[in-house]
Amino acid sequence: xVGLGAHINELDTPALLLDLDALERNIETMAxxxxxxxxxxxxxxxxxxxxxxxxxxxxxxxxGITCAKLGEAEAMAAAGIRDILIANQVVGxxxxxxxxxLAKHSDIIVAVESNGNVRHLAEAARMKGVRLNVxxxxxVGNNRCGTAPxxxxxxxxxxxxxxxxxxxxxxxxxxxxxxxxxxxxxxREKATGAMAELVSTRDLxxxxxxxxxxxxxxxxxxxxxxxxxxxxxxxEAGSYIFMDATYSRVEGLEKYDPALTVLSTITSLPRxxxxxxxxxxxxxxxxxxxxxxxxxxxxxxxxxxxxxxHGRLSVEGGPGLRMGDKIEFIxxxxxxxxxxxxxxxxxxxxxxxxxxxxxxxxxxQ
Amino acid sequence: xVGLGAHINELDTPALLLDLDALERNIETMAxxxxxxxxxxxxxxxxxxxxxxxxxxxxxxxxGITCAKLGEAEAMAAAGIRDILIANQVVGxxxxxxxxxLAKHSDIIVAVESNGNVRHLAEAARMKGVRLNVxxxxxVGNNRCGTAPxxxxxxxxxxxxxxxxxxxxxxxxxxxxxxxxxxxxxxREKATGAMAELVSTRDLxxxxxxxxxxxxxxxxxxxxxxxxxxxxxxxEAGSYIFMDATYSRVEGLEKYDPALTVLSTITSLPRxxxxxxxxxxxxxxxxxxxxxxxxxxxxxxxxxxxxxxHGRLSVEGGPGLRMGDKIEFIxxxxxxxxxxxxxxxxxxxxxxxxxxxxxxxxxxQ
Numbered sequence: 013x014v015g016l017g018a019h020i021n022e023l024d025t026p027a028l029l030l031d032l033d034a035l036e037r038n039i040e041t042m043a044x045x046x047x048x049x050x051x052x053x054x055x056x057x058x059x060x061x062x063x064x065x066x067x068x069x070x071x072x073x074x075x076g077i078t079c080a081k082l083g084e085a086e087a088m089a090a091a092g093i094r095d096i097l098i099a100n101q102v103v104g105x106x107x108x109x110x111x112x113x114l115a116k117h118s119d120i121i122v123a124v125e126s127n128g129n130v131r132h133l134a135e136a137a138r139m140k141g142v143r144l145n146v147x148x149x150x151x152v153g154n155n156r157c158g159t160a161p162x163x164x165x166x167x168x169x170x171x172x173x174x175x176x177x178x179x180x181x182x183x184x185x186x187x188x189x190x191x192x193x194x195x196x197x198x199x200r201e202k203a204t205g206a207m208a209e210l211v212s213t214r215d216l217x218x219x220x221x222x223x224x225x226x227x228x229x230x231x232x233x234x235x236x237x238x239x240x241x242x243x244x245x246x247x248e249a250g251s252y253i254f255m256d257a258t259y260s261r262v263e264g265l266e267k268y269d270p271a272l273t274v275l276s277t278i279t280s281l282p283r284x285x286x287x288x289x290x291x292x293x294x295x296x297x298x299x300x301x302x303x304x305x306x307x308x309x310x311x312x313x314x315x316x317x318x319x320x321x322h323g324r325l326s327v328e329g330g331p332g333l334r335m336g337d338k339i340e341f342i343x344x345x346x347x348x349x350x351x352x353x354x355x356x357x358x359x360x361x362x363x364x365x366x367x368x369x370x371x372x373x374x375x376x377q
Numbered sequence: 378x379v380g381l382g383a384h385i386n387e388l389d390t391p392a393l394l395l396d397l398d399a400l401e402r403n404i405e406t407m408a409x410x411x412x413x414x415x416x417x418x419x420x421x422x423x424x425x426x427x428x429x430x431x432x433x434x435x436x437x438x439x440x441g442i443t444c445a446k447l448g449e450a451e452a453m454a455a456a457g458i459r460d461i462l463i464a465n466q467v468v469g470x471x472x473x474x475x476x477x478x479l480a481k482h483s484d485i486i487v488a489v490e491s492n493g494n495v496r497h498l499a500e501a502a503r504m505k506g507v508r509l510n511v512x513x514x515x516x517v518g519n520n521r522c523g524t525a526p527x528x529x530x531x532x533x534x535x536x537x538x539x540x541x542x543x544x545x546x547x548x549x550x551x552x553x554x555x556x557x558x559x560x561x562x563x564x565r566e567k568a569t570g571a572m573a574e575l576v577s578t579r580d581l582x583x584x585x586x587x588x589x590x591x592x593x594x595x596x597x598x599x600x601x602x603x604x605x606x607x608x609x610x611x612x613e614a615g616s617y618i619f620m621d622a623t624y625s626r627v628e629g630l631e632k633y634d635p636a637l638t639v640l641s642t643i644t645s646l647p648r649x650x651x652x653x654x655x656x657x658x659x660x661x662x663x664x665x666x667x668x669x670x671x672x673x674x675x676x677x678x679x680x681x682x683x684x685x686x687h688g689r690l691s692v693e694g695g696p697g698l699r700m701g702d703k704i705e706f707i708x709x710x711x712x713x714x715x716x717x718x719x720x721x722x723x724x725x726x727x728x729x730x731x732x733x734x735x736x737x738x739x740x741x742q
Binding site for chain 1 (some may be wrong): 471647665
């Protein structure tokens with residue numbers, strides 16, 4: 013409700029804040045890194061769900077964007093973005109119809125991994141009169157979707173080639189299980205093993221004459237490994253723009269700054285050593301096996317526990333907090349956290365410079 | 378995108394479904410229980426965030442509703458609901474100004490627990506020309522907000538009485554720490570202890586001549602204890618209308634039926650025994666110390682793991698699932714789950730009867 017130019021302390025809470033200097037630094041830091049390696053960057057939009065941020069990534073040199081869901085891709089296409097990889101399967105009606113219609117307005121690439129889905133996509137593309145770009149999702153150890161590396165992937169490539177309405181573009185292999193491994197060498201070993209499976213599968217398809225111009229992999233935790241692995245052509249990192257308490261622990265990401273916080277108000281000081289704030293699980297996501305939110309800029313205060321609309325802080329070692337004081341938290345997991353909010357309040361030097369809609373929030377269909 | 382009357386299998390996924398027969402049964406089951414006990418029901422709106430559901434609860438005999446946040450109360454007041462308890466502190470500008478303005482259009486009662494907040498509310502109410510209803514939040518062991526029972530609560534009551542613009546209505550004590558205790562007798566013992574502290578504090582205030590017409594407590598897990606505890610005048614249960622995988626384990630709630638599910642599609646069958654669906658943590662919340670979502674209506678299938686947009690199912694013992702099959706999950710925690718969605722798809726006999734907006738989703742300010 014406050015206007016642009018307002019000071020951070022005038023903002024109502026809980027609010028999702030974006031530090032624009034940190035965001036811009038993170039975008040440029042990654043762009044600079046990518047300029048020095050063979051792979052390109054196709055950053056993941058699922059982290060921010062916000063068209064203007066995607067456009068900033070493209071302006072900084074990204075070759076396109078990655079989306080998790082068709083609904084996100086539709087939102088980004090509506091904002092004028094053409095080159096979009098949906099790093100997921102689009103299954104069943106009405107989604108397949110939506111997909112081939114969207115392909116008339118954007119250069120969509122979609123991940124496939126089963127014959128039935130390939131057949132469905134091919135038929136829908138043929139009926140609509142589009143040639144749909146597909147990429148095979150290979151399971152490189154993530155224990156989720158994907159064809160097995162090697163022969164099963166080759167089999168699916170043969171199937172795709174039999175459909176003139178499909179355009180085989182390459183392979184994708186997401187080593188998600190590596191992203192949060194704290195130790196860089198352990199992460200490197202596991203991610204390298206995953207990339208070896210992906211690239212050897214690419215070699216097999218190349219040998220058989222199948223087009224594999226794209227080999228897509230990597231997240232924020234592994235981008236410095238996958239982007240340098242010979243044969244990987246693009247990386248899908250997303251969280252580097254915001255960072256969070258989870259990635260702050262992961263070795264090798266020190267050059268990225270926390271840009272995303274939740275602003276909260278102290279609403280109760282019930283006992284010495286304890287403060288209660290108004291940011292709970294409906295405004296800061298808290299998932300198993302992830303660290304608690306971290307207090308930004310204040311020593312000796314920790315976020316101890318949360319319920320739906322309350323956070324409990326241990327303030328024993330910190331500065332004296334008063335009722336109504338504002339406090340900022342670096343969230344536990346940026347991607348799920350953004351999905352709770354409709355807007356970013358974007359600050360520079362602690363003053364509100366913009367309010368950006370999180371257009372693709374909740375677009376999980 | 379499908380029209381009313383559509384069959385459940387025509388709905389796109391992930392979608393939040395509401396079984397209207399189960400919802401109506403749950404509302405009536407609670408209403409019938411409440412008719413037989415001394416306490417009244419003021420159900421918690423934070424569970425559903427949806428005006429039409431609140432109106433149905435009122436039609437069934439609820440004396441008003443409870444909200445967690447001012448933004449929720451504003452949404453409910455805009456839908457014509459007058460009697461609203463905000464079971465939380467409203468702290469700082471601009472919220473206090475919003476609160477006293479809302480008090481011109483609804484019979485708002487707000488929880489207080491500190492002198493500074495009381496002073497702020499009193500001054501704002503005086504300036505606006507309203508007499509604001511307040512209730513003291515007493516900490517009955519929840520280790521969150523609230524005055525300590527006994528003398529500290531009496532002190533705050535004296536402070537409130539010194540402000541003519543405030544109308545002291547009573548006490549509130551939420552025994553949240555008892556709600557999910559599975560064993561009924563253990564829960565009864567702990568909740569009874571909490572109520573003893575609350576009601577003895579009420580007695581102390583009564584003795585001193587302070588108005589305590591309201592003594593509010595209880596959630597779904599404890600309503601059958603608190604509603605029968607002498608001196609408690611109203612209970613705040615909310616989740617009974619939907620139930621979830623957490624409350625399904627809690628003894629004594631067997632007469633309430635699961636009404637809230639997430640409809641999902643099988644998008645991958647990567648290996649024997651495993652299926653992947655399109656409902657992950659952005660559509661089914663997963664918090665520490667809560668059970669996994671439960672599959673509705675199919676034996677031998679369990680939800681094993683989730684990432685942001687994928688759920689991994691163990692299907693070893695279940696019926697053969699095919700790509701594109703629809704599957705329903707009883708969510709882990711109904712209150713946070715609802716906050717991810719903009720709409721309920723409301724079904725009766727597996728056909729779409731209504732689409733209800735979740736008006737107060739994200740209204741955490």
